[in-house]
Amino acid sequence: MHKALFKKIAFVLLATPALWLGWQMYHWFSFLPHELTANPQKFITQYTGLWAIRILIVTLCLSPLSWAGWRSALSYRRMAGLYAAFYAMLHLLNYFILDYGLDMAVITKDILKRPAISIGAIAAVIMMILSITSTQAMMWRLGRLWRRLHRMIYGLAILVPVHGFLMVKGDRMELSLYGMILAGLLLMRLWRFCAGRYRLMGNRP
Amino acid sequence: MLINRNRPWHLSENAVTPEELYLNRRDFMKAGAALGMMSFLPFPAVAQDAAIKPETSLTYDPAPNIYSTREQHTRYEAATTYTNFYEFGTDKGDAAEKAQKLRTTPWTIEVDGDVVRPGRYDIDDLIDRTQLEERIYRLRCVEAWSMVIPWIGIPLAAVIDRVVPTTKAKYIRFETLYDPQQMPGQRSSVLDWPYVEGLRMDEARHPLALLAVGMYGKELRPQNGAPVRLVVPWKYGFKSIKSIVRISFTRRRPLNSWQKSAPREYGFYANVNPEVDHPRWSQAKERRIGEFFRRPTLMFNGYGEDVASLYSGMNLRKYF
Numbered sequence A: 001m002h003k004a005l006f007k008k009i010a011f012v013l014l015a016t017p018a019l020w021l022g023w024q025m026y027h028w029f030s031f032l033p034h035e036l037t038a039n040p041q042k043f044i045t046q047y048t049g050l051w052a053i054r055i056l057i058v059t060l061c062l063s064p065l066s067w068a069g070w071r072s073a074l075s076y077r078r079m080a081g082l083y084a085a086f087y088a089m090l091h092l093l094n095y096f097i098l099d100y101g102l103d104m105a106v107i108t109k110d111i112l113k114r115p116a117i118s119i120g121a122i123a124a125v126i127m128m129i130l131s132i133t134s135t136q137a138m139m140w141r142l143g144r145l146w147r148r149l150h151r152m153i154y155g156l157a158i159l160v161p162v163h164g165f166l167m168v169k170g171d172r173m174e175l176s177l178y179g180m181i182l183a184g185l186l187l188m189r190l191w192r193f194c195a196g197r198y199r200l201m202g203n204r205p
Numbered sequence B: 001m002l003i004n005r006n007r008p009w010h011l012s013e014n015a016v017t018p019e020e021l022y023l024n025r026r027d028f029m030k031a032g033a034a035l036g037m038m039s040f041l042p043f044p045a046v047a048q049d050a051a052i053k054p055e056t057s058l059t060y061d062p063a064p065n066i067y068s069t070r071e072q073h074t075r076y077e078a079a080t081t082y083t084n085f086y087e088f089g090t091d092k093g094d095a096a097e098k099a100q101k102l103r104t105t106p107w108t109i110e111v112d113g114d115v116v117r118p119g120r121y122d123i124d125d126l127i128d129r130t131q132l133e134e135r136i137y138r139l140r141c142v143e144a145w146s147m148v149i150p151w152i153g154i155p156l157a158a159v160i161d162r163v164v165p166t167t168k169a170k171y172i173r174f175e176t177l178y179d180p181q182q183m184p185g186q187r188s189s190v191l192d193w194p195y196v197e198g199l200r201m202d203e204a205r206h207p208l209a210l211l212a213v214g215m216y217g218k219e220l221r222p223q224n225g226a227p228v229r230l231v232v233p234w235k236y237g238f239k240s241i242k243s244i245v246r247i248s249f250t251r252r253r254p255l256n257s258w259q260k261s262a263p264r265e266y267g268f269y270a271n272v273n274p275e276v277d278h279p280r281w282s283q284a285k286e287r288r289i290g291e292f293f294r295r296p297t298l299m300f301n302g303y304g305e306d307v308a309s310l311y312s313g314m315n316l317r318k319y320f
């Protein structure tokens, strides 16, 4: 009962940044005052990029929370992961369409020539693969491969903050903080993995 | 004859939202943000902070200048809310929000270095208010956006002539006010304060280089660099240093703040150049604020005819 309600609340919460953005964009396109600054495309890149990384952090917090005793944490994993991918997708669509008007000459040059953007593009491809294979049916179909495939999220935890950090001009406080949190979340997993190995080898910690 | 013109754009397409309403909307928004509310309605007037200087009109020569562009001006609201002024924070809206109480009177400028008449000048002793003229220039930010701004000021060369640099002076160096009390952004170390910029003497004497005290017919707002700023329209915006308190004449090339912070990305010359990309983004196109899609960036921001000769024989890829 409660769990279903909490899930609905989580669903709405994770949607609010996008709803706000949609509301503001409606004003922008209606020539009404809005909060997207005088350069909305740039604002939207930053806004969607930041929400994508924040929700990626939320996603990666869920396993440690489940180890700590929150039993149903894992049931939020798919929703959170898909939301992170959703904001990343808005980030891409804005960049391709609203910002560069599908000027593929400039876009391909950007992606191939600028390492910071290439890293973002690799992250985007990974996110797409993970989203497409996130369904129950895909889990059954891929079997053991599914688990291996979805370990790529650890790669995202490195690529995304590096991309964000490199893209920001000026104040890098926020991105550094997110990078450190993600590194911490990866270290927790490494620690657990090593401790597990240690026990398997017959040693008692 | 000097007359105070009522500029047409004050009431035309440039006045989509009158500034007073806009400012009030911001106040309202601050209150509303806590509740997650976002206002889009103009809101009835609320009391303005007494410390905020009202806008003052300037008197200037109304004759159109030969260097002025005829392109449509950027909306005043955009030019006064979308600014890079890291002294007040790194967000574009920070300065509009936090700079309003900047004390700009009295304002003195220290002139030193290889100069015949060094000293501490009151701003009005350096800038002759009877000589103000309007220059409508394109402004191209290194972040690939641009505006068209009607500045009011005097040629930098006029100020240089007033203080008479010696023949040893090869460069001119500018410094922005350093006052963390008034400029909260200076409490963080995003850049090495105070902000420093510089020009070669021949660049500084070029008739396009302007010391501006106003824009859109009015005194500069603090977020735009009040009370006096540089405008060098053929270079990226960060060269056009704001709120100047010191002008030095030097033999060595000054190390400007952005070059100091990231020498691979920002050089001393910083001439607008669509062919030399920033390592992290292309400079081939720009977003003119108010337009939807990007437009091509012009060499020297379109001022090549006037300034290219300053750089003849120089490798602009090396001296970016």
Ligand code: HEM
Binding pocket: A042, A045, A046, A047, A048, A049, A050, A052, A053, A056, A084, A088, A091, A092, A095, A111, A117, A119, A120, A121, A122, A123, A124, A127, A160, A163, A164, A165, A167, A168, A169
């Ligand atoms: C082809 C793929 C991508 C492209 C072309 C791209 C492009 C960009 C650009 C141009 C910026 C700079 C924004 C600015 O002007 O400051 C940026 C920033 C950022 N991007 Fe991406 N991005 C891509 C993929 C991703 C992905 C997959 C994520 C996250 C899941 C992401 C997260 C971020 C973050 C966190 C920032 C920093 C936001 C800020 O400025 O504070 N990007 N990206």
